[in-house]
Amino acid sequence: MKNIIIASTSTLHGGDYLEYLLPELSIHFKNCKTVLFIPYARPSGITHDEYTAKAAAAFSTIAIKIKGIHEFQDPIKAIEQAEGIFTGGGSTFVLVTELYKNNIMTVLGQAVKNGTPYLGTSAGSVICGLSMQNTNDMPIVYPPSFQTTGLIPFNINAHYLDPDLNSKHMGETRATRIKEFHAYNSIPVLGLREGSWLDVKGSKVVLKGDLQAILFKQKQIAETIEVNTDLSDLK
């Protein structure tokens, strides 16, 4: 049975890394002594070791060990044998490229479908969708495909931001870019604000956190989704 937390962000303003999620995580990973960390997204270009140390520091406060996937000879086996998996944020383009390069995009999806508890934040959440096409990141490397694990049958826009009505900036808003996406694609897109997450248990998908989310569907007006809404039928 799937058991997934898909979080918009790792860090809230004024808070420490993962701090707001720790009470959830100590339940989510309660049967894990060690969680496998996928540091591929390398935020700000930090190394796999540096990123893994950051994750380890946060998880140590709930008495869980972290081991980086780059420390294993065989990343496929590392995923198949993991008690729990956490993929951190950073560049979605780099993350997806590395997952394909190491032949673990499908393996990861399969392990999580089979019940390995999974946490994604930001880029690590985007890869839970059908494709990475609603990332906010720059295309800094060229991935072999934009397809991701499809653990949920829709896409995630992480760090969702409402249009700033006072701004004089004329660059496109998230909503405009998602509208452009829907000129070519029919996949629904859920805009998850920072502090929101999806709780996935089996086929049940529920919005958690304090904030509403915004749901974009092709040829439809965007819809506000209240906290605790059951999104199991969304596809």
Next chain:
Amino acid sequence: MKNIIIASTSTLHGGDYLEYLLPELSIHFKNCKTVLFIPYARPSGITHDEYTAKAAAAFSTIAIKIKGIHEFQDPIKAIEQAEGIFTGGGSTFVLVTELYKNNIMTVLGQAVKNGTPYLGTSAGSVICGLSMQNTNDMPIVYPPSFQTTGLIPFNINAHYLDPDLNSKHMGETRATRIKEFHAYNSIPVLGLREGSWLDVKGSKVVLKGDLQAILFKQKQIAETIEVNTDLSDLK
């Protein structure tokens, strides 16, 4: 001799489409009765016809006709025979995909190198760089490559925005994303604010408009570029 205007945006806050650039454009395209418009980027998903009509309305005020490249049977010939070329903004991913699909990425670069006056705004400016890797757009379609025309030997970040120091949003800033780019690439990136443009005459590249630009180079601190700075040696 190259003769190019590379503009951050088409439209300033409170202004009409291309309005702020029209005095420049009437000089830039002074030998053109008709300018070829490349509407492939389809902002907000509007059609090629709708987008071409919008460009035509703006250019009619300086007595220049616009013809959309989609109206030609042979887009290669359309570019080779154009008196002037304008590529509008929208989705850089869609634009680059269409340029490759129609086999005109190289043809376009060659025509402009040979002296056909060119105007790019937003996505139409990003393709003047070595690659589209510093676009702000979502990867809504999968292009065969991120390489672009290389009319200038660096990359453009259009609609450049400074980090908002009052924001409580923790999503990555432009500067962070460009830093991540430089973890994998050595190409300099010029952040062009809305209202700025590069004037390219032969091998001379000069920053125009009222605002400073920001120059990002690998392993260096970002640099402020003053108006009228000669960027001809930047690469």
